[in-house]
Amino acid sequence: MESQDLRKVGLKVTLPRIKILDILENSEQRHMSAEDVYKALLEMGNEIGLATVYRVLTQFEGAGLISRLTIDGGHAVFELADGNHHDHLLCVRCNRIAEFMDDVIEQRQRAIAVEKGFKMTDHSLYIYGICSECQSSGE
């Protein structure tokens, strides 16, 4: 019962929040923009305003339920937080998103921050390229 998840993070259990969480958990796409979620809601017959979708996604992010990735400046997509930190590979042809985690990189980043006198709070790493499917389809 996912309404528990909402209560647990201190969010009042409302219909929009339940529906949005449901979509995030059950959609076949792991990464969705606010617009994607909004359209999915409409398809399910839920009349929820786009502004509410944005507000709820931001709250979910604040609560740690989801994380926000910012793609190529000015376009955000969200993914369910799975507790495991990871970075992303983005296909520049089909926009497919793959994930990876590399301890060597993570550690080097920490070392660089120290070297430069920064107290690291976060980091973001995106590798852009052409995924195998797009390479073979010559697309």
Next chain:
Amino acid sequence: MESQDLRKVGLKVTLPRIKILDILENSEQRHMSAEDVYKALLEMGNEIGLATVYRVLTQFEGAGLISRLTIDGGHAVFELADGNHHDHLLCVRCNRIAEFMDDVIEQRQRAIAVEKGFKMTDHSLYIYGICSECQSSGE
């Protein structure tokens, strides 16, 4: 004579382009947004439209004269290209930008792309944190 730089990359030498290149080369800040450049132009008494600033910066980027960094989604800043690839550290307090280059990370990124079947075209890495100045000023 920087008008040569413009001709060299195939851009017609016009007043806005000369002035904008001049600002990029002589400003004390290495990283500037379109708005920053626009304001700097006004301060120098040059009446150049913001739209032109955007157009020219985009052309300069295409010509390889400058590179574009995208900060926290929906805000671009430009820096003069120095030929050497590097990544960035951003201070979340004062927005200071520091640069670094790490061969270990560069190499791991290439390896990961191969591992995941991606033909890497580019990558972007930002380390966010609090710079030493902001740490000491307790700001």
Next chain:
DNA sequence: ATGTATGCAAAACATTTGCACCTGG
């Protein structure tokens, strides 16, 4: 009941574009 949440429409931003006019080579 009562403090939040929502919906809608309008605002905010950063950036881009259409189009008539101007300019560099």
Next chain:
DNA sequence: CCAGGTGCAAATGTTTTGCATACAT
């Protein structure tokens, strides 16, 4: 002269916000 560049205003796309109404507890 003429292709390309510029200025202005209007359009864009995404996200945020103000405010009156509706809802969860």
